Amino acid sequence: MVTKKKRKIAVVTGTRAEYGLLYWLMYEIKQDPDLELQVIVTGMHLSPEFGLTYKFVEKDGFKIDAKIEMLLSSDTATGVAKSIGLGIISFTDAFTKLSPDIIVLLGDRFEALAVAQAALVQRIPLAHIHGGELSEGAVDDAMRHAITKMSHLHFVAAEPYRKRVIQLGEDPRRVFNVGAPGLEHIKRRKLLGRKELEEEIGFQLGKTNFLVTYHPVTLNIKETDKELKNLFLALDQFREAKIIFTKSNSDAAGRLINSKIDEYVSCHLNRATSFVTLGSLNYLSLLQFMDSVIGNSSSGLIEVPYFKKPTVNIGSRQANRLRTSSIIDCVGDENSIVAAIKKAMSNKFKKRIKNVISLYGQDKTSNKIKTIIKKVDLQKILIKNFNDFT
DSSP states (O other), X not given: OOOOOOEEXXXXXXXXXXXXHHHHHHHHHHHOTTEEEEEEEEGGGGOXXXXXXXXXXXXXXXXEEEEEOOOOSOOSHHHHHHHHHHHHHHHHHHHHHHOOSEEEEESSOHHHHHHHHHHHHTTOOEEEESOSOOOTTSTHHHHHHHHHHHOSEEEESSHHHHHHHHHTTOOGGGEEEOOOHHHHHHHHSOOOOHHHHHHHHTOOOOSEEEEEEOOOOTTOHHHHHHHXXXXXXXXXXXXXXXXXXXXXXXXXTHHXXXXXXXXXXXXXXXXXXEESOOOHHHHHHHHTTOSEEEESOTHHHHTGGGGTOOEEEESSTTTTOOOOTTEEEEOSSHHHHHHHHHHHHSHHHHHHTTTOOOSSOOXXXXXXXXXXXXXXXXXXXXXXXXXXXX
């Protein structure tokens, strides 16, 4: 009797947030008797500075097959570029050893770019999640589109993004609108209640609460520093609010942002706190109790509207992403940020967004991705024809 060979699916994760989005797909693959899950962790997961978050992966019951050290202790553009080079070398060795049949990666970070380059040259098929989106204030935008061109299967979060991937020349038969994995994560997890959450994070919420996540505007670092200062000045205008900061990723200038957050919190210990990593359960649970989410994270546009909560989106980092009516866009000066927060706090605005519907919603996102990856014919998948418009 011939035993059927399991298809080996390698999932690569480099950040705390990204892992939260990949969790249910990893779970679905692990539970399938015809598939073998290979877990590769890299980037911030392996850094003490960013919380050694690979431990969350292990705690959730996943066996880590490879740990790829690639993150240099630098948040300059030069440091990030060198990290990509180190990543390409290290991923090449890991893929040679593990010999996956297909690799899954998500998003637009530099770790994913390194994965894609190594896999492309080694002729390993790539399945990419969250392609076709825009973040014109960051170098991530070009990385995302580059990864799209190196990938063979595309799982996008909304119909306009499916059309954009096809516009980039990809075969429509390989592009699937499956919705955002982050929304599925919300639906499938039992979120914490307020008291349990306060005990978990060691911080007592107030009558008014803000969650702040600010990342570098990597195409304009000077703008990042200026916007961050204005954000702090704006937050000072709402002295009754409790403020929870989630720190920046390891992008260029990320460490600078985090040091300034620490300075701000140290001067406002009675009402502010910060976290290198909250973990996906704590983060999503917090969203239930926030009066506004403030900053420039994609989560403010994708996950936050699910909770019917307002997002104050600052600056250009998320320019041209799909957004619901619950998103308040503002420029990065103090007065604009203050005005946007006041609008978010108004009863009129809260009433207006009570029935907002997410633009990224689909059912069974991870199961759809897993099923397609499981059934796709890998024999000819590496051959890609450019899909010209006629």
